[in-house]
Amino acid sequence: MTFRELADRVLSGIPLSDDDVATVAHATGTDVDDLCAQALRVKEHVFANRVSLCSIINAKSGRCSEDCRFCAQSSHHATQSPHYPFVGAKRILEAAQAMKAAGASRFSVVTSGKGLSDAxxxxxxxxxxGIRALGLAADASVGILAPERFAALKRAGLSGYHHNLETARSFFxxxxxxxxxxxxxxxxxxAMAAGLYVCSGGLFGMGESWAQRAELARTLAELGVPSVPVNFLHPIPxxxxxxxxxxxxxxxxxxxxxxxxMLPDRHIRICGGRPTVFGEDRMRVLRCGASGLMIGDYLTVKGNAVAADLADLQAMGLEAENR
Ligand code: SF4
Incomplete structure (x- = not known):
């Protein structure tokens, strides 16, 4: 089967089989160009020329109790990553204001750790x-929360919640x-039951197999999340x-x-690792099916200049959207 036929099947609602995943995994050379062109066709069918942008602030860094093997912020690893407590509303709102001026329409507060103290x-x-009062949609990624906390965040005006699964269950x-x-x-x-727009995805390049990449995609499809953040490993000393x-x-x-x-109608949102993997060709992700980008800095790694990303989007004829 050609990748065009595969994309046609996807658009008619037929999910990828394990054999289809293997065909994607084994593509090389010009076949990869063909695969990407067909993935772009599916993206344009669903999202036309729209690209969803988001940005974050690392509002509490380091000293995390968890031992995620990729993470600069785990207290189990000796990294040079900064650690500081929750920076508070004033600093976060200054950063949100700056990202609004740079063109973002949503702003996410991200903290390290499994959860937050009551204070x-x-x-x-x-x-x-405060973020809502600035006219931005407010998102958060603050770990594992009880349903009551999701309800409180929703009442405060939170729009979206981000919580990655990181990888497939079998590789976790x-x-x-x-x-x-x-x-x-x-x-x-x-988070979904609380009525929040949920971003949940993972990190690729940690040694997972193609079958495990597909396993994660199927889990996310079953959960029904509308947005899938994609990170590529940036190995941290x-x-x-x-x-x-x-x-x-x-x-x-x-x-x-x-x-x-595998997730034709979800936003595939490229976040950390884009400059690490793609360098100057950083917009390549938008030519192989992505429909969203994180702009600005990542959690512990600098991102591209926001103005450069926005200029590239304009040159590609792409339109930034809220979601
Ligand atoms: S990924 Fe999150 S939970 Fe895991 S170590 Fe890093 S900050 Fe902690």
């Missing part, structure tokens, strides 16, 4: 109200041993994955295309 959570509620024990995959899945379910090779641009492009074909 930090109360300040987060004030922060959410090789990545994190301090909490259970089901806690992450339940958090995603609870001091973490157990420090010496893993960076994904090649070709393999990362195939991952984006696979996700587009």
């Amino acid at each position: 930090d959570f109360d300040e987060l509620l004030d922060t959410v109200r 024990p090789a990545i994190c041993t301090t909490h259970d995959y089901d806690e992450d899945v339940q958090t995603v379910r609870d 001091g973490t157990p994955l420090a010496t893993r090779p960076v994904l090649s641009p070709e393999e990362a492009a195939k991952i984006v295309a696979l996700l587009r074909l």
Whole structure:
């Protein structure tokens, strides 16, 4: 079967089989170009020329109790990553104002750790109200929360919640041993039950197989999340994955295309690792099926200049949208 036929099947509602996933995995050379062109066709069928933009602030960094093997912020690894407590509403609102001026329409508050103290959570509620007052949609990613906290955030005006599953259930024990995959899945379910727009995706290039990439995509499809953040490993010195090779641009492009074909109507949103993998060709992700970008800096790694990303989008004839 050609990739055009595969894309036609996807558009008619037929999901990818394991054999289809293997065909994507084995594509090389001009076949990758063909795969990406067909993934772009599916993206344009669903989202036309729109690209969803978002931006974040790392509002509480480091000293996390969890042992995620890729993460600069885990207290289990000796990294040079900064650590500081919750920075508070004032600093966050200054950053939100700057990102609004740069063109973002949503702003997400991200904190390290499994959850927030009561005092930090109360300040987060004030922060959410402040971001809303600036005219931005407010999102958050503050770990594993109880349903009551999701309800409180929703009442404060929170629009979206971000909680990655990180990887496939079958690969998760090789990545994190301090909490259970089901806690992450339940958090995603609870956020959706609270009526929040939920972003949940993962990190690629940690040694997972293509079958495990497809496994994660199927889990996300079942959960029904509307937005799937995609991160590529940026190996951090001091973490157990420090010496893993960076994904090649070709393999990362195939991952984006696979996700587009497996999750045709969800936003595939490229976040951390884009400059690490793609360098100057940083907009390639938008030619292989992605429909969203995180702009500005990432959690512990600098991103591209916002103005450069926005100029590139304009040159490509793409239109930034709120969602
Ligand atoms: S990914 Fe999140 S939970 Fe895991 S170590 Fe990093 S900050 Fe902690």
